Amino acid sequence: MLPIRRSGDHRGHLVMVVTVLLALAGCALVLRAFTTPGEPPQPNAAETSAPAHASETAPDPSTTTHLKPTAAKGGSSFGPILQPSPPVALAIPSIGVRTRGIVDLHLDPHGKLEAPTNFDRAGWYADGPTPGEFGPAVIGAHVDSKSGPAVFYRLGSLQKGAAVDVTRKDGSTARFVIDRVARYSKKDFPTAAVYGDTKGRAELRLITCGGAFDRASGHYVDNIVAFAHLTG
Amino acid sequence: MRTTSKMAGIALGTAALVPFMGAGIAQAADGGTMATLRPVALNGVQANGTAMVTVHGNRVDVTMAASGLLPDNPHAAHIHFGAEARHECPRAGDDANGDNHLNTTEGGPAYGDIVVSLTKTGDTSPKSGLAVDRFDTAPGGKINYERGSINVSDAVAQAIVDGKSVVVVHGVDYNKNGKYDGSTKSDLDPKLPTEATDPALCGVLAAAPAGGMDTGAGGTSGSQDDQLMLLGGGLLLAAVGTGTVAARKVRNRG
Secondary structure (H helix, E strand, C coil): CHHHHHHHHHHHHHHHHHHHHHHHHHHHHHHHHHHCCCCCCCCCHHHHCCCHHHHHHCCCHHHHHHCCCCECCCHHHCCCCCCCCCEEEEEEHHHCEEEECCEEECECCCCCECCCCCCCCCEEECCCCCECECEEEEEECCCECCCCECCCCCHHHCCCCCEEEEEECCCCEEEEEEEEEEEEEHHHCCHHHHHCCCCCCEEEEEEEEEEEEECCCCEEEEEEEEEEEECC | CHHHHHHHHHHHHHHHHHHHHHHHHHHHHEEEEEEEEEECCCCCCCCEEEEEEEEECCEEEEEEEEECCCCCCCCCEEEEECCCCCCCCCCHHHCCCCCCCCCHHHHHHHHCEEEEECCCECCCCHHHCCCHHHCCCCHHHCEEEEEEEEECCHHHHHHHHCCCCEEEEECCCCCCCCCCCCCCECCCCCCCEHHHHCEEEEEECEECCCCCCCCCCCCCCHHHHHHHHHHHHHHHHHHHHHHHHHHHHHHHHC
């Protein structure tokens, strides 16, 4: 009788220990689900309804009207342009971005722009124009890591007119102002609008991820792109 | 049954290939390219720029900005390509005659022949390569150039899209006297001094990045929270289960 009783006691203790452990782990996970920052902000849906696909495949109508087919335009239509100098820091006060040590990014073997390997760093497309030069300079950063927000977590909440300051290696600061923020499906990414001709302006593209997270691929399905131009 | 599944497999395989085939065709005739223009080796020009060339079939649109060039003198500018060329900008080692400057001919092995003349008006074929009266004269040392609907051959369109063409802006003032002069004649036209035609800026037109970026690991995505919630909820339910068993045991004992 006694040995059985003792073993029964043991079993009872074990069950209680398991209960406590399960309860603690369960609470921890639920708490974590509640306390982790919510989903990153997404840009205004109105912006995203733009027919992104059309702008990529069909010739941009503004190109045909803007460019005279028979003669080149004079220089007056070009905006301010800075001497080339690579970026070293980025500040976007309105969404609390302040990051130093911008890494070089290149194209992967498929011609796609690689993302920074470090979630705490922004990167720039080092084979394109430097921020402030004529053309679209590109700075990309992660929206989140596996555990929480990353550098461009709040990019989707950036508003038109917001200031973006890029400190450059030569000590100068290139100030850009946001023209628009849009969300595009990666499947239908408007390459021409994002990386194409900037019609005489020194422009900047800030890119991060958005939309739904596809657990199977380990990637978000959309990109958020902020378009900006050099002022001054 | 087996035949059916095999056929289905082939159909699926073909369906999977179609988008790639489509992309291949579209790419051949269409694409945005960009060149950062930097000083040509040995020629000592303190200038920079960017050129963007968009290809729509046999039509190309070009915009180019450069600064730091010799002001108020014509700067011939071209798109170069040669099937046998290296598709790059010339290096110091290309100085075949050893005069410590690179002339246009010496750059040939790097960038090939002229395939488009970036004139402001009229003809844009290689024939206008030295049409000095129709090139930008860089007021203030700056070129701001836009020209649309330049016709090119299939081969040239393909070379540009493939990243094998090179933009070259010519005109170097070696002796810094504000004009093209000197006793050395141009390798392209003996009526011109070499300063007028030597390459100043160069950049390979490379394909713009394709598609978007993979810039997130999902740590703040809703699905992550949902999964945590689900798992946590499951564990709590299990705790209720084992708790009930434990309580019953205690009650039994009492």
